[in-house]
């Protein structure tokens with residue numbers, strides 16, 4: 470299945486309504502969706518009355534977006550966004566922060582895109598692979614992969630717990646921190662077949678995990694997927710969110 474189709478399907482497993490309920494009023498707001506993928510969240514924000522400009526670096530995903538009259542999608546690197554005509558009232562950024570290990574530096578730049586007092590909403594997973602019970606060898610390989618990704622500054626799998634601290638470090642004032650239920654990442658008990666299929670596809674996409682596990686990858690994959698299906702499956706992974714305001718400069 471193409472990645473755009475995977476994203477479209479994953480949408481239903483998230484508690485987006487719960488996340489939107491944490492945002493300031495959206496009617497008439499001018500928003501940015503940073504790392505917008507196929508633009509589904511931009512579309513949802515627009516349905517709630519906002520005008521949204523989405524940025525993403527992946528042309529294939531942008532091409533798969535469904536048009537919305539109040540959404541404009543543009544291709545750009547989030548670390549080097551083009552200047553805007555006018556500052557935005559708010560920024561939405563879901564499942565993107567973990568790509569930026571040095572997140573505070575990036576957030577400082579994004580703060581410049583906002584009106585004083587504008588908001589930034591970050592949503593990110595914490596501890597994606599924290600599903601049990603798995604074999605000790607599976608856990609050791611997953612821990613090594615997570616540590617290597619951080620050491621190489623590729624990805625921070627424990628970003629969810631750091632959102633609030635990173636926002637503060639970048640000059641934002643966090644207003645609301647929350648945990649969202651999620652059928653794919655954090656629901657305990659046996660996962661549904663469609664969720665397990667999505668996990669299989671995700672593991673198969675992770676080339677660097679495959680390199681890290683070497684010949685042990687098929688056993689790791691099968692062990693992890695079996696854990697998801699078990700009645701005693703438990704998850705330490707969480708989907709976290711934080712809504713913060715760009716500090717208003719003193720007069």
Ligand SMILES: C[S@@+](CC[C@H](N)C(=O)[O-])C[C@H]1O[C@@H](n2cnc3c(N)ncnc32)[C@H](O)[C@@H]1O
Pocket residue numbers: 476503504505506507510524525526527530545546547548562563564565568
């Ligand atoms: C996991 S997806 C999240 C998509 C969407 N925000 C959502 O919540 O479903 C991460 C997105 O971030 C984009 N992305 C990651 N790093 C980026 C970068 N440096 N510049 C632009 N886009 C980036 C990817 O192309 C991808 O669409």
